Amino acid sequence: xxxxxxxxxxxxxxxxxxxxxxxxxxxxxxxxxxxxxxxxxxxxxxxxxxxxxxxxxxxxxxxxxxxxxxxxxxxxxxxxxxxxxxxxxxxxxxxxxxxxxxxxxxxxxxxxxxxxxxxxxxxxxxxxxxxxxxxxxxxxxxxxxxxxxxxxxxxxxxxxxxxxxxxxxxxxxxxxxxxxxxxxxxxxxxxxxxxxxxxxxxxxxxxxxxxxxxxxxxxxxxxxxxxxxxxxx
Numbered sequence: 718x719x720x721x722x723x724x725x726x727x728x729x730x731x732x733x734x735x736x737x738x739x740x741x742x743x744x745x746x747x748x749x750x751x752x753x754x755x756x757x758x759x760x761x762x763x764x765x766x767x768x769x770x771x772x773x774x775x776x777x778x779x780x781x782x783x784x785x786x787x788x789x790x791x792x793x794x795x796x797x798x799x800x801x802x803x804x805x806x807x808x809x810x811x812x813x814x815x816x817x818x819x820x821x822x823x824x825x826x827x828x829x830x831x832x833x834x835x836x837x838x839x840x841x842x843x844x845x846x847x848x849x850x851x852x853x854x855x856x857x858x859x860x861x862x863x864x865x866x867x868x869x870x871x872x873x874x875x876x877x878x879x880x881x882x883x884x885x886x887x888x889x890x891x892x893x894x895x896x897x898x899x900x901x902x903x904x905x906x907x908x909x910x911x912x913x914x915x916x917x918x919x920x921x922x923x924x925x926x927x928x929x930x931x932x933x934x935x936x937x938x939x940x941x942x943x944x945x946x947x948x949x950x
Contacts, residue, residue, distance in 0.1 A: 724775065724796045730756045731766040732775060732793050741794060744779055744786035811873065815866050817908075817921055817943040819858040821935055824922075825915060828853030832924065836881035836888060844876050845893060845907055847926035853909065854898075854929040856921040856941055868918045870894065871910040873947050880912060889913040895946040896923060902933035908945050 724732075734755040738745050753763035767787065770776045775793030778785050789797075829851040831837060842848050858864050875892035882888070889912030896906040906925040916922070921943060923929060935941055 724773070725769070728766055728770055728775070729797070729800065731763070731770065732789055732797055735776065735787055735789050736794070736797065740776075740787055740789045742788075744777070744788045746781065746784050746786045748784070811947060814947055815870065815945045817856070817858060817863050817866065817945065818860070818940065819856040819863065819921060819943075821930070821937050821939050821941055822855050822857045823937055824853060824855040827915075828855075828922070828924075831888075834883075834888065836883065837878060837891065840878045841893075841924075844878065845895075847905070849907075849924040850926060850928050852928075854906075854923040854925075854941075855916075856923065856943065858919050858921060864918045867921060870908070870945065875910065876907070893924075897944045897946070898923070898925075898929060898933050899935070899942055900944075903927065903929050906943075908943065 731752065734752060735745070735747070737755075738747060740747075749764040749767065750760045752767070753760045756763065756766075758766070767776065767778065770793065771778055775790055775796065777788045777790055780786075832841075832849045832851045832853070838848050858867060871892055873894070875894055878891035878893060880888050880890040891912070892910040893907040894910070896908045897904050898906050903925050906923050906929065909922045909924060911922070914920075914922075923943060925932070930936060933941070
């Protein structure tokens, strides 16, 4: 992106407004009153913007009778295009990992049951490369920033475990995200996002091929850090 001093921040909306009126390839008539309304500024401010942009070579103005017509120059268009590219890259880029922190708590005892179901267990083996130790590690997130991240986690690409039916009842899908516990104390864990759960966004459910509490040397009430890897293999 060009140096920040090439164009003033307050002038960006003015160029965008002109482009929206068709001033990329054509000279369009526009009054400073109209322009001021379009950028939520006064008529005087809009007039000053046009003068500054013209002096900097970002727009051209020609007189048509008692009015002026304006066109955005290649230089002005290039500035907005570069800005758009930078914004798009920033908005579309995905983090490599998301860090969570919370306290270990007792679960509802359902984890061991679900982890033992063949419909899940075989898929975990095929897709994660291991059969999880019966049960889940439950981590209560206390900080809002972590709860917000948990709420958004399911939007990222995942290792997807299909739901199934055993003829009596149906079981929902599971999204898995590879994770590391306490900096590598357990390095092949997975955080689960479940289609059906009794928990809200303050709870993180984690599985691993080993008993996580024992492997990481943690117990209920301990603080634990979980790094979720978002780059799927």
